[in-house]
Amino acid sequence: MKSLQELEKIRQEAIKKVDIRRDREGTRIVVGMATCGIAAGARPVLTALLEEVKLRNLQDVIVSQTGCIGVCRLEPIVEVYRPEEEKVTYVKMTPEKAKKIIAEHIVNGKIIHEYTIGAVE
Amino acid sequence: MEFYRAHVLICGGTGCTSSGSQTLIDTFHEELEKNHLNKEVKIVKTGCFGLCEAGPIVIVYPEGAFYSHVKIEDVKRITEEHLLKGRIVKDLLFKEAVEEDQIRSINEVDFYKKQKRVALKNCGVINPEDIKEYIAFDGYKALGKVLTEMSREEVIDTIKKSGLRGRGGGGFPTGMKWEFTYKAKGDQKYVACNADEGDPGAFMDRSVLEGDPHAIIEAMAIAGYAVGANQGYVYVRAEYPIAVHRLQIAIDQAREYGLLGKNIFDKGFDFDVEIRLGAGAFVCGEETALLNSIEGKRGMPRPRPPFPANAGLWQKPTLLNNVETYANIPKIILNGADWFSSMGTEKSKGTKVFALGGKINNTGLVEIPMGTTLREVIYEIGGGIPNGKKFKAVQTGGPSGGCITADHLDTPIDYDNLISLGSMMGSGGMIVMDEDNCMVDIARFFLDFTVDESCGKCPPCRIGTKRMLEILNKITSGKGEMEDIDKLEQLAKNIKASALCGLGQTAPNPVLSTLRYFRHEYEAHVKEKRCPAGVCRELLAYTIDPEICKKCGICASKCPADCITGVKGKEVFKIDTDKCIKCGNCMEVCPFKAISKK
Numbered sequence: 001m002k003s004l005q006e007l008e009k010i011r012q013e014a015i016k017k018v019d020i021r022r023d024r025e026g027t028r029i030v031v032g033m034a035t036c037g038i039a040a041g042a043r044p045v046l047t048a049l050l051e052e053v054k055l056r057n058l059q060d061v062i063v064s065q066t067g068c069i070g071v072c073r074l075e076p077i078v079e080v081y082r083p084e085e086e087k088v089t090y091v092k093m094t095p096e097k098a099k100k101i102i103a104e105h106i107v108n109g110k111i112i113h114e115y116t117i118g119a120v121e
Numbered sequence: 122m123e124f125y126r127a128h129v130l131i132c133g134g135t136g137c138t139s140s141g142s143q144t145l146i147d148t149f150h151e152e153l154e155k156n157h158l159n160k161e162v163k164i165v166k167t168g169c170f171g172l173c174e175a176g177p178i179v180i181v182y183p184e185g186a187f188y189s190h191v192k193i194e195d196v197k198r199i200t201e202e203h204l205l206k207g208r209i210v211k212d213l214l215f216k217e218a219v220e221e222d223q224i225r226s227i228n229e230v231d232f233y234k235k236q237k238r239v240a241l242k243n244c245g246v247i248n249p250e251d252i253k254e255y256i257a258f259d260g261y262k263a264l265g266k267v268l269t270e271m272s273r274e275e276v277i278d279t280i281k282k283s284g285l286r287g288r289g290g291g292g293f294p295t296g297m298k299w300e301f302t303y304k305a306k307g308d309q310k311y312v313a314c315n316a317d318e319g320d321p322g323a324f325m326d327r328s329v330l331e332g333d334p335h336a337i338i339e340a341m342a343i344a345g346y347a348v349g350a351n352q353g354y355v356y357v358r359a360e361y362p363i364a365v366h367r368l369q370i371a372i373d374q375a376r377e378y379g380l381l382g383k384n385i386f387d388k389g390f391d392f393d394v395e396i397r398l399g400a401g402a403f404v405c406g407e408e409t410a411l412l413n414s415i416e417g418k419r420g421m422p423r424p425r426p427p428f429p430a431n432a433g434l435w436q437k438p439t440l441l442n443n444v445e446t447y448a449n450i451p452k453i454i455l456n457g458a459d460w461f462s463s464m465g466t467e468k469s470k471g472t473k474v475f476a477l478g479g480k481i482n483n484t485g486l487v488e489i490p491m492g493t494t495l496r497e498v499i500y501e502i503g504g505g506i507p508n509g510k511k512f513k514a515v516q517t518g519g520p521s522g523g524c525i526t527a528d529h530l531d532t533p534i535d536y537d538n539l540i541s542l543g544s545m546m547g548s549g550g551m552i553v554m555d556e557d558n559c560m561v562d563i564a565r566f567f568l569d570f571t572v573d574e575s576c577g578k579c580p581p582c583r584i585g586t587k588r589m590l591e592i593l594n595k596i597t598s599g600k601g602e603m604e605d606i607d608k609l610e611q612l613a614k615n616i617k618a619s620a621l622c623g624l625g626q627t628a629p630n631p632v633l634s635t636l637r638y639f640r641h642e643y644e645a646h647v648k649e650k651r652c653p654a655g656v657c658r659e660l661l662a663y664t665i666d667p668e669i670c671k672k673c674g675i676c677a678s679k680c681p682a683d684c685i686t687g688v689k690g691k692e693v694f695k696i697d698t699d700k701c702i703k704c705g706n707c708m709e710v711c712p713f714k715a716i717s718k719k
Contacts, residue, residue: 010378050161
């Protein structure tokens with residue numbers, strides 16, 4: 001170890017691996033993964049979200065899963081929780097839509113209204 | 122780099138390992154593989170989470186779901202329900218002993234709410250066998266900071282200002298110890314770490330080494346820089362194989378990353394650490410005996426002064442601190458002296474780790490700010506006394522400490538308060554006793570330990586404690602006389618005043634403190650030949666209550682001494698006390714609870 005900068009570089013790399021265990025306020029993306037969700041294709045959506053988060057090296061974003069969100073006919077459902085924002089519920093998701101949500105909503109902060117439950121209903 | 126959406130943390134501390142956590146880890150790997158989750162979910166083997174009572178413990182992040190008493194057959198359910206479908210397996214979650222509600226997340230557990238984890242901060246959070254995880258949680262940043270930004274005097278000053286006192290038992294101000302070693306003359310100096318931890322009931326040092334070994338290495342390197350030493354030794358007992366194993370891995374990794382070795386942080390500072398194994402002798406926790414043992418000599422203490430700061434290992438100036446003391450150092454450097462001294466009481470700063478054991482619901486490790494009351498620790502964190510029994514006393518400080526009664530439960534815990542109550546902080550063992558514990562027997566237990574562990578160098582300890590034990594045996598077997606109590610007290614005071622080292626000087630403490638608060642129990646043993654708690658076997662008498670006895674004869678059939686007589690179905694059964702060997706079999710088998718011991 002030669003310098004603080006070198007240590008910091010290792011730290012930044014390593015943080016990504018343990019980030020999930022730290023207490024902090026960040027974005028949570030939750031995928032409904034009950035039987036209905038999985039049957040409607042939630043797993044590829046989840047994988048797409050994970051890949052995109054990893055690809056863009058997004059800190060402070062957690063992708064997790066939950067049970068049935070309740071509107072089975074609109075599955076796969078993805079919910080986005082951001083600090084100081086109302087929860088946004090996206091419905092009838094596909095891997096492509098999921099990637100777009102990461103780009104528009106998570107990165108640029110623009111909700112894609114046409115995918116939300118309000119627009120579809 | 123792999124990206125994982127969930128982390129499964131499984132406790133790999135000694136406690137959970139012995140209740141089977143390694144098999145759990147293997148099973149988790151198999152189940153994840155089966156469900157194609159091995160690229161999404163990461164298994165991390167950590168150090169102790171603290172709540173050993175509930176082990177093996179599994180925590181799933183990001184939810185922080187806290188599963189306790191996890192069995193092999195539960196792994197499948199956690200994998201398929203929680204990890205695959207995202208449904209937390211509620212019936213496997215940790216339940217508070219006092220309430221019915223299940224606790225979902227680790228942040229909601231009462232056991233952790235009142236705690237403040239500084240020394241144990243990383244324990245149960247990081248993978249101790251991966252230096253990168255330690256670095257991710259700000260590891261080695263403090264070492265970098267002192268080497269690049271601080272002078273040796275500034276480091277010592279920070280430790281002094283923080284108010285940190287030795288966590289191994291003595292409570293000596295750590296900064297002053299550092300300063301003495303820094304000022305000592307000598308071209309060769311050493312830094313040593315006391316990881317001997319021999320107190321019955323204490324295991325916080327083991328847990329730190331198992332859960333966060335790099336913290337000790339980093340702290341020793343900081344100390345080495347401050348006092349001017351280039352070599353460190355960790356003296357750890359061989360009974361701690363997991364701790365030794367992980368410490369060795371950590372040392373190797375630190376060398377590989379250039380955090381030990383030559384020219385660290387390019388500042389011309391060389392430092393290395395080696396492990397020295399002890400054979401598990403209590404006296405080797407005493408500093409001068411420990412240093413002798415590192416040198417390869419017999420672990421016996423020598424008179425002080427000279428203190429190790431001036432003449433330690435091979436007569437060179439040596440800084441010796443305990444594991445928990447070192448664990449605080451990197452945090453003090455990073456967060457500042459004021460941060461540390463804002464916690465605790467006026468004369469005892471920071472936090473202290475206690476090993477809760479005995480008659481308490483949540484057995485395990487707790488770290489609390491100094492000044493927390495004993496009541497908060499025992500009832501709020503410890504979850505109270507099991508089976509509705511009454512609290513009687515708490516023994517702190519191991520064999521060198523003493524017992525504290527219910528009258529003192531509201532005392533804020535710090536070095537000075539515990540000493541004024543006739544006990545001490547010690548390394549932080551905290552053994553809770555209920556109404557079924559006999560205090561004379563407890564004193565006898567601890568003295569039995571010290572007699573065994575006395576190194577024999579000085580007569581007060583070698584002969585004196587042996588005589589005390591003989592008197593205690595006499596009392597607990599019902600042969601004691603009133604003058605024995607006086608003799609015991611006199612002996613205790615004399616040994617305290619004349620023994621060579623800390624082990625001998627404090628050995629009489631359990632006797633003195635029980636005499637102080639529970640003299641009536643000693644007197645009951647001597648005058649009435651009675652053990653009020655029903656522990657001392659030779660003073661017990663088993664009797665059958667004729668009102669309750671249903672004449673079934675089960676007791677008689679199970680009596681190995683043939684001392685119970687009666688006629689099945691016709692006549693109440695009776696115990697012949699003279700023949701009775703007091704094994705307690707009859708009481709255990711009686712379906713009607715008709716038998717009692719007094």
